[in-house]
Amino acid sequence: MDTLQRRFPEEIKAAVARYPAGRQASAVISLLYLAQAAYGQLDKDAIDEVASVLEMDPTQVRGVAGFYSLFFERPHGGYVVQYCNDLPCALRGAEDFLPVLEEKLGCKAGETSADGLFTLECVMCLAACDRAPMMQVNLEYFHDLDAATLDGLLAELRARAAEDPPRRAPFGFGPPSEMAGAAPATGANPAGSGPTGQGG
Amino acid sequence: MAENKLVTIHVDGRAVEVPAGTSVVDAAHQAGVEIPIFCHHPRLEPVGMCRMCLVDVGTPAIDRATGQPELDEAGEPVIRFFPKLQAGCTMRASEGMVVRTETEAVAEARRSVLEFLLTSHPLDCPVCDKGGECPLQNLTMRYGPGQSRFTWGEKYHFPKPVPIGPLIALDRERCVLCARCIRFEDEIAGDNVLGFENRGRGMEVVSFSDPAFDSYFSGNTSDICPVGALTTKDFRFEARAWELVGQPSVCNHCPVGCNTMVDGRFGQIERVMPRENAAVNEIWLCDKGRFAHHFASDSARLEQPLVRRDGELVEASWDEALGHVAERLAALVAEQGAGAVGGIAGGSLANEDLYLFGRFLRSVIGSNHVDHRPALLRDDLIARAGLVGEARLTELGAGDTVVVAGLDVEEEAPVLFLNLRKALRRGARVLILAGRPQKLDAEASLSLRYQPVAKDSLLAGLLHAVLAAGEASSADTPARTELAQALAGYDAERLGQQHPVRAEDLSAAAAAIVGAERLVVCFGRELAEAGLAPALEALVAAAGKAGQEGSGLLAVGPQANSQGAADMGVLPGWLPGYGRVDDPAARAALAEHWPAEPPAEPGMHAESMLAGGVKALYVMGSDPAGDDPRFAEALGRLDFLVVQELFLTPTAALADVVLPARSSLERAGSFTSLSRRVQRFHPTCDPVGASRPDWEILRDLGLRMGATEPYASVSDVFDEIARVAPGHAGLDYASLGAAPAAAPTDILLPFAPQTEARSVSYEGTAYRAGAGAGRCWAVREASADSALAWRPAGSEAAPSLAEGQLLLVTTRRLYDAGRMLSASLVMQPLIPLPLVEIGVFDAAARGLGQGDRVRVTGPAGSVVARLEIVDGLTPGLLQAPEGLAWSLPVRALTRGRPMAGVTLERLDEAGEARK
Amino acid sequence: MPEQHVVLRNREIPGLARLDVYVAHGGYAQLKRAVTEMQPAEVIDLVKASGLRGRGGAGFPTGLKWSFVPRDLYPKYIVVNNDESEPGTFKDHEITLENPHQVIEGAAIAAYAVGAETVFIYCRGEFWQEMDVLRAAVAEARAAGHIGPNLHGSGYGVEVQVSPGAGAYICGEETALLSSLEGELGQPRLKPPFPAVAGLYAKPTVVNNTETLANVPAILEHGADWFKSIGTEKSPGTKICCVSGHVERPGNYEIPLGTSWDELLAMAGGVWKGRRLKAVLPAGASAPVLAAEQMPGLALDWESVAATGSILGSASFIVMDETVNMAWVAKKTIAFFKHESCGKCSPCREGTWWLKHLTARIAAGEAGPDDVALVTQVVDQMEGKCFCPLGEFAQSVPRSTIERFAADYAERSAAPAPAAAD
Ligand SMILES: Cc1cc2nc3c(=O)[nH]c(=O)nc-3n(C[C@H](O)[C@H](O)[C@H](O)COP(=O)(O)O)c2cc1C
């Protein structure tokens, strides 16, 4: 039971080092992201390993994992598609666009596509309401969705997965700066390129 | 803490004075006003989650300019009420605060919160074990809406109870998410094994520890659960709360002496609940104490006297059996003298049994061969140096220091472990002196680790450091100076070579000991067996605490009444109340109450009696044959053996006469706890067959053999004890049962009619049904000088180790394979199979792995066990818990010694030793 | 009044996220000035004098908050609240991606002012791009000596760490945030003690919103009077308004506080598709709804919005046109709060769950005759009883929409089939 420690030794050290000595429990969220990447999901082994690394009781770690919405107890697709249909996005057509997305992904909200590539979830506001309909795919933002751009986008994601099998499950969420050893953080929408702020 | 300052607050017009910082809920309670609660619990930190306790709170308005309270025209302070209702559990009382609980807004809040809680509740009260003593039911009756408007079928449904641990079932539908169970395990027990998973309405209580809900205290969560979400496995569906009749009792499974309420129906025990004793167990109980009662109704209990005829034990009447015993003993005494007869008792019998046992042997038979086993105390140490005054271990805190010496507190005295955790929370310092890791290490202020073979040098070193640290404050007496000279060589440097102890830790420990306001030293069998208890007496004296109120020693014996056994003079050289056998005055004093003066020569220890020193033995509540085959052999050679027992133990099976006794659950009597608290217990269920209380058997046997005292009840026996034992003077059986005056630290009692017998559980305790809280017997005036007489022997009788051998140290676990526990079906799976523990380093050096099957060969044979690798165990040690289902008891393996050199071999599947 | 970019100056300065560009435009000069030329108390006094109020929602005076931190307890912490999860709020998102150094500098100045040596920037879990940008910015700034030990020889040093959340709106509430940062469930804690006295690891801690701290370097640079000259007397400075929903150009608009609603709406291109305004939620899903009639001329500052019975909060305006049925809006906001209720206290946990069923049934046109009245009763039952403000926020929309848009509920109760949202 050292899948996590074998895969991310440096990252674990870095995460724990962020906090004062003796406060290693503060790194639990960071380690859960890493464990999710290493194990594919936060199953018992993953929880137990995080607990033993941080000297916590597995019950505490499981509690944390269960509290937050970005942690998965069960297997999920290589790409987790989190589609916002909260009020602001819904006002701009997010509910109407959902069936289009479902059809193109080949799965309903809450399900995983038959090829195991996509898990679709409807989520609450993602702080990009000005560019609805929008979604995150493995926490990467994709804005101003419409049927036409979606085709291109999904084709690109499929292509990425094909050339980079680790893209397929298990795939961990989390900031690449925290998971240097995980799949590369290339994005159609690289950070800093101005995803919002149309209005000014 | 500033909490001692008293403030006056007004609750519904009633003024009450409470320490500043008291919660409004508790303050109102003292004013006689109930503020309903769910998540709050008087023994836990307030969290304010359930919002049931919302009340209207105002505080005096302060004039900013003058800093004085504003006054209205009538000269009364102006009260500013908070715009919103406030949670009474988290709001702290302050001077002049006004609380209103009878307003419409408060009533509305209570209705609202109850309606919210009931939206998710299954309302399965007819089949719920909590029904009848359920705060949710009761508060709904009192404050709830009559009807729920949450009408459609969208309640959360879960599969009915799931085992959340081996002893506790969880019904998630019923849970109101108050977190009391989680907080209990975290704050009180220190086991982070329960938690919430998910969030919002999806939250549920879970345990992901391995094994699940891994805590010795899990049963308490079912008491304090305010609904029927957590139930104990053995009480589920057994009875309705209102059918139960509770009788106050005292736990007989360890020396802490937790107060219990034993709830029964139709003469059968249904459950054991904690009964509040603010000085002992507060309202807690360990799982052994709670679940081990099943032995009482075990079908193997002895029901009739047995007499050996033609080599077979056959049933006999009491008259026949007692007549036979009296006749044989009289004949033996006539033929071979009284010295041919000896008596051995166990330490879990009542004071009254033990007292009459000694009286019978010493005065009726005329033999001083009287002893108890296993024994911790061998003399009057506790009368000399015991904790002075009434021990209230639950009140230790800032300024106090507790030394835990040679004792694994959680395993050997679980609720003492809770007391010490609480003391730590309240700012006390706890120092551990031990030969091996234990759970309290993690929280203790300091842990000093000794080499088991050189315990006395560590104690000498600590004493040396304490004398040095105390120099400034204590005047030098000749005794101090002599001791200091004798200890001159035991400096920190020398100690560091022998023990893994750093100089700065040693001096920190000494500083904590010398600087303590109260110094409490708890010691266990490990030091007592090595003869080192006097070193601790010296420690207290060297710290200047001898004879000081609240300071002194506590002996943590192996059995519930180990202290009482010594007090009652079940020791070869000591009479009841610690008069010396060879002291004519002590004997003469006894003779006023006894048929005859006891002989002047001290008698034999149990070991010598069991080594063939006597021809006839009277054994009461002890099983030497089960403990060691050597003893079985010796017992087989006796001319006559009488055994008083609950079960046909290996010893009973060898007896000529077996007399069936009642357990403490079936009779009255008193036990003396490790804090010297004498506590009464009452009959809680029907007796088994023709069994009789031990004291009654001894009384009747005595009457047949010339004694005349016709004691009508235990009370008569106890009152005689109080006359003969100086420390017990002033105690009397009736007043031990008087309810104590309510202390402010007592838990809230329910606002419900209180009856004597019924133990409605509320807030996790059965309330006192007039059982009393017991009293501590008084120690003598201390003499610091004689206490300083201890000197290190320089070498302990350490076993010499052959090449490749390990030092086997026997240890004790809370869950053992004894009769008491194995009779409980729910406890059985928790009893470990035979195991030995080895340090990480030794395991690696020997290529051994976790769970390997090993053979341990000692001086008297060998046993097979599972190997467990333990972090932090000193190299060279092998630990074996006594009391597991060993093929040869480990104490027999070591010929009765606490330590022995042993060899260790790993076995393959076929049971062959592997290289 | 036009837009005025103090925090969003990245709009004018391309590449401001890069250290060199930031420094070229005066970046980190104020931190340097503070640690080399100013006493901590002077910094606090300056921020107090500026009248800066927290941009995270409550509008609490920032300088005052800093002054609550006890002098003699160490260590202390600054925690940047970058959890931005209120529906309709997306300003911190833009600030951290486009102008991260200004946040870091502001936080470091705050740290110097209160005597903290560690800053934690807590980002909502979904913000991993933000975390990467922030981490890169911190690394760059540290390498260049703008933050780190012994700054400019002053003997004072500050380290900045970026910490992830993992998807929980409640972690924006400051005590829940601290629980989360300590590795516990993100549930709020009892106050008092307040974080300023016993916060992270029970040490004195200041929690400030990203936007709040991003204002600090400018205040040091231009002075308190300059800051006070912008906005209103009680609400000085600029505020980034997030405009979403039914406008032509949704987005962030940084305006002097007190600017009128009409101007903001105009900046956002007006109500879309030429439709009529029906209602506005001025502080995301947490604010009582404002009807179109209440909007004209409304000054956008904390006091003026509060006077309408609603709140400015963090200024996230969700704009709704005439096609929107308010019963549906209530259903959407309740779904959010039900999802985000942390579960700690019963009124919020059970109330949002109950309301979810009720509002969904009403929005679907399947309501029973008393259901709308029941919604009001349930929110009354929650009101004033919850442990933290989330439970109170949850009632805002259902209560206010029933009060102001009874017809919408009547229509849903009568209508057999649910109508589309827009
Ligand atoms: C339910 C809830 C959610 C909140 N979410 C945020 C948030 O996402 N970001 C934020 O800065 N403040 C949020 N707050 C406000 C914070 O509790 C706190 O007031 C704020 O971070 C203080 O910073 P400020 O004084 O700079 O505004 C929230 C408060 C509540 C009650």
Ligand code: SF4
């Ligand atoms: S929270 Fe609850 S239980 Fe609890 S008393 Fe207070 S409000 Fe209470």
Ligand code: FES
């Ligand atoms: S509501 Fe969709 S991103 Fe804000």
